[in-house]
Amino acid sequence: MDSKLQEIREKIQSAELVLVGLGEGFQYGWGALAQDERYREIEREIGDEERYVWIVPFLQKMILRRVREDRWDRAYHALKALLADKNYFVVSLCIDDYLYGAGIDEDRLVTPCGGFRRMQCDQNCAGELYEMPEDTYEAVLQYYRGELPLTDLKEPICAKCGGKLRFNQLGVGRYAQEGYLDQWNVYTKWLQSTVNRRLCVLELGAGMNYPGIIRFPFEKMAYYNQKAFLYRVHPRLYQVGEEIVDRSSGIAENPVDFLGLLGNF
Numbered sequence: 001m002d003s004k005l006q007e008i009r010e011k012i013q014s015a016e017l018v019l020v021g022l023g024e025g026f027q028y029g030w031g032a033l034a035q036d037e038r039y040r041e042i043e044r045e046i047g048d049e050e051r052y053v054w055i056v057p058f059l060q061k062m063i064l065r066r067v068r069e070d071r072w073d074r075a076y077h078a079l080k081a082l083l084a085d086k087n088y089f090v091v092s093l094c095i096d097d098y099l100y101g102a103g104i105d106e107d108r109l110v111t112p113c114g115g116f117r118r119m120q121c122d123q124n125c126a127g128e129l130y131e132m133p134e135d136t137y138e139a140v141l142q143y144y145r146g147e148l149p150l151t152d153l154k155e156p157i158c159a160k161c162g163g164k165l166r167f168n169q170l171g172v173g174r175y176a177q178e179g180y181l182d183q184w185n186v187y188t189k190w191l192q193s194t195v196n197r198r199l200c201v202l203e204l205g206a207g208m209n210y211p212g213i214i215r216f217p218f219e220k221m222a223y224y225n226q227k228a229f230l231y232r233v234h235p236r237l238y239q240v241g242e243e244i245v246d247r248s249s250g251i252a253e254n255p256v257d258f259l260g261l262l263g264n265f
C-alpha cells in the first residue's frame, strides 16, 4: 500500500495536468444525521407524510453547515494539498457540497448532480435558480430545536408558478442544469488542453450510477492519450479494461479513506 501511495504522489507531481473524479462512493454518508437523536425523533414524527418530506433536505443542509466529519475532512484536506500548484480539474457527483469550502479553486470544479447551494422550481418553470429562503431554514431549525410545532412549517414555493421550491439536485421533477452548465463548459475546454500532455487521472469511488460522467470518459482519456495514467479507486468496481492496462491501475480501497491516507503520506 505504501508503495502505491508513493507512486501516485510521484505521478501527480510529475504530471502536467491532474484530473480528479469523485464518484457517488465519495458522497457524505449522513452519519451525523443518523446518529442525531432529535433527527431520529423527527423521522418518526414525519413518518410517511408526503407533505412533510421537504423538511429533510433542510435538515441535511443544517447538518452539512454544522458538522465536518473527520474522514471527509481528511480526504478533502489531502485533495487540496495534492492539487496545490497543479493545473487541475475536479468533477464530483456528490451533492454534499463538501468540495465547496475545501480550499479547492471553484473555477476548477464542477458538480453536475447539484447540491444544497441554491434552489429551483421543481418543474424548472423559468430556468432559474434561487437563493434558499432563510426564513424557511430558520423555521426548520426552530422546529428542530423544539421551539416551533411541525404544523407551523410552510413548504417554500416557486414565486413564478406556485410549485414546490427544491434544492437544485438531480432527482427533482425537472432538474435545472443551469446550476452547473457554465462550469461544465469550462471543464470541457480544460479537457481539450489535456490532449497529448502528461495527465494524471484520479478516479475515486465512481461506480455505475452515472458512468457517463466519470468512469467511461476517464477510461477513454487513458485510452487515447498515450501520456495519461488512470488510478481507479473503488472498493468493488476497481477493475480497469484490458486495452488500458498499461496506463491504469485499479485499487480496491474505500476512496474516502484512501485519499486521506494519500494526504498523510
Ligand SMILES: [Zn+2]
Binding pocket: 121, 122, 123, 124, 125, 126, 158, 159, 160, 161, 162, 163
Ligand atoms: Zn415554478
